[in-house]
Amino acid sequence: MQGLDRWLFAAGRRWVCRQARGDVLEVAAGSGRNLPHYDQDVRLALQDLSPGMLALARARATALGRHVTLHVSDAQALACPNDRFDTVVCTLGLCTIPDERRALEEIWRVLRPGGCLFLCEHVRSPHRAIRLVQYVLDPIAYLLASDHWLRDPLPLVQQIGFEIERVERHAFGVLEYLAARKPSRVEAVGTYEVANDWP
Numbered sequence: 001m002q003g004l005d006r007w008l009f010a011a012g013r014r015w016v017c018r019q020a021r022g023d024v025l026e027v028a029a030g031s032g033r034n035l036p037h038y039d040q041d042v043r044l045a046l047q048d049l050s051p052g053m054l055a056l057a058r059a060r061a062t063a064l065g066r067h068v069t070l071h072v073s074d075a076q077a078l079a080c081p082n083d084r085f086d087t088v089v090c091t092l093g094l095c096t097i098p099d100e101r102r103a104l105e106e107i108w109r110v111l112r113p114g115g116c117l118f119l120c121e122h123v124r125s126p127h128r129a130i131r132l133v134q135y136v137l138d139p140i141a142y143l144l145a146s147d148h149w150l151r152d153p154l155p156l157v158q159q160i161g162f163e164i165e166r167v168e169r170h171a172f173g174v175l176e177y178l179a180a181r182k183p184s185r186v187e188a189v190g191t192y193e194v195a196n197d198w199p
Contacts, residue, residue, distance in 0.1 A: 012120035012170070013037050013091055015177050019118055022086030027075050027107060028093025032057030035064055042087075045069045047078065076102040083112045091120040095148050101156050108160050114184040117162060118177075124150045125173040134174075154178060 017037035026034060029046035030053045038044060046068055048054050054070045061068045073079045075097050088107045094100045107117055125131045134149045141147040154176065158164060162180035169176055 009092065009120070009175075012175055012177055015168075016089050016091055016118040016120045019116070019179065020087040020089055021116070023084065024087045024089060025078075025080075025085045025110060027078075027088060027090040027103065028097065029054070029057055030093070032060040032068075034089065034091055035060050035066055035068070038066075040066075045071060045085075047071045047073055047075065049074055076106060078106045078110055080110050082109050084110045086112055086115050088115070088117050089119075090117075092122065094119070094121050094153050095151055096146050098146075100151060100153060101160075104153065104156050104160055108162070108182060111182045113182055115182050116165075117157070117180045117182070119153060119157075119180075120175065120177050121151070121153055122149065122174050123154075123176045124152050126169070127172055130172050130174065152176075 013034050014037045017034050018039065020038060020042050022042065023045075024038070024042045025045050025047060027047050029048050030050075032046060035044075035057070044066070046054060046057050048057070048070075049072070051072050054072060057068070058070055071079070075093070076099050088111055090103075090107070094103060097103045111117065125134060131150075138149040141149050154164070154167060157178065157180050161183065163183055164178070164180050166179040167176065168178075
């Protein structure tokens with residue numbers, strides 16, 4: 001990832017994280033590669049399924065002098081209350097979550113009305129030649145890393161009810177930056193009891 005970050009992903013990480021405000025949840029945070037890009041005044045919680053990855057994130061946060069809270073949980077069933085966060089961030093994570101729609105529904109649930117979602121994801125390219133390469137490599141990527149190369153989260157984000165504020169495509173359409181907002185007035189959608197152990 002170090003080489004790919006320098007060449008391809010670093011700009012997307014900065015684009016996403018520098019817009020985060022208030023109480024921020026990063027979904028599928030992994031080893032904390034986004035940590036250097038957040039403003040110092042955000043209150044940051046990192047979620048990931050892997051305790052090992054979050055241990056790396058803790059070490060990275062300590063080296064940067066950042067206070068973060070870490071939560072081992074499934075992005076498809078976040079163990080936190082409704083309307084908890086002002087911002088949710090996910091970079092290069094939806095591609096490996098088995099049910100990306102369920103993860104986005106959970107993000108909707110934990111965002112406060114008026115809160116923002118910022119995504120940076122690799123997606124299905126609109127360019128035919130590149131898309132053909134993605135189709136060929138997708139089964140290999142899934143076999144090696146459970147990584148889906150042909151997903152396109154934008155329609156799901158819209159279907160769930162987010163208002164799309166900005167979409168950018170980069171790297172021949174393979175990388176998508178997306179900013180969306182949960183409307184200030186929304187109907188209750190998919191609310192249910194969860195463990196309330198998040199600060």
